[in-house]
Amino acid sequence: MAVVAAVFAADALIPQLFADPLPTRAQDGLTLALSVLIESMPFVALGVILSIVIQVWVPAEVVHRVLPKRAWARRMVLAALGMLIPVCECGNVPFARGLMMRGLTPADTLAFLVAAPIVNPIVIITTHQAFGWSNGILVARILGGYGIALLIGWLFSRHPDPQSMLTERFRMTCEEAADAQGDRLTRSLAQLVVELRAVMPALVIGSAIAGAVQVLIPRTALVAIGSNPVLSIVAMMLLAVTVAICSNVDSFFALSFASTFTTGSLVAFLIVGPIVDVKMIALLRTTFSTRAIVGVVAVVVLAAFALGTVMNLVA
DSSP states (O other), X not given: OHHHHXXXXXXXXXXXXXXXXXXXXXXXXXXXXXXXXXXXXXXXXXXXXXXHIIIIISOHHHHHHHSOSSHHHHHHHHHHGGGGOOOOHHHHHHHHXXXXXXXXXXXXXXXXXXXXXXXXXXXXXXXXXXXXXXXXXXXXXXXXXXXXHHHHHHHHHTOSOGGGGBOHHHHHXXXXXXXXXXXXXXXXXXXXXXXXXXXXXXXXXXXXXXXXXXXXXXXXHXXXXXXXXXXXXXXXXXXXXXXXXXXTTHHHHHHTTTTTSOHHHHHHHHHHHHHHSHHHHHHXXXXXXXXXXXXXXXXXXXXXXXXXXXXXXXX
């Protein structure tokens, strides 16, 4: 109610901020919220299925046997695993939950979560379709995302109490999964309910926030600072966090800003969006503590800003 009142107050007191009337912006916001939700659903379903396969059908010893024993090598393999899984950021969270239920550490799982939505094959193809090899945007996105994933994995591997990075509810879910009884089909159905109850509310809330941004933030304000090498990066990162577009198609959205914004700001948008947009943060909150998420967001934003600055200098 407070947000709705603020929207009406802003529209009445400072209408010059917005080019479109409130009903049009509200319709755009609702359309975006529904589109984010609908386009995410198939990937969430695929992620839940993969999670169930890992948790119920693949023995834990198999998971640990195929991964390297050394922590740094294991994180490198997990970060590259996204190349084999055509799932966007929404579906990666339930899959990552399944990996942790099989004994992988939070740091290992974060390396996968950060890299997977950037290095997955569909994202690579769509980014190439949008930008080709021009200005090194494709290469910077892939290598930058992979490097940030390894950085986050290493930083969080130094945490003195890894279990404190997880929510109490998820720790209880892990304990219940370990004690689960019954045949595999029964356990699969039970796990399906658990994953959907954890992920779907967060996805709906994240989609609603992304839609509300369309009503609250004037696009003209962002475009006005697009040519500044520093402010353009900040603006595009803020845009990436708020619009919450699926990583499989966000490159085409970024392409619409290519004539106005700097190369570095486009790279920052393409890195930040798949990892820490409002939808992804809401999904991460089902598993990781607030402090852990703040740490991930801080590292991603700072690293993306540094990479964007370098791209602006060399472009």
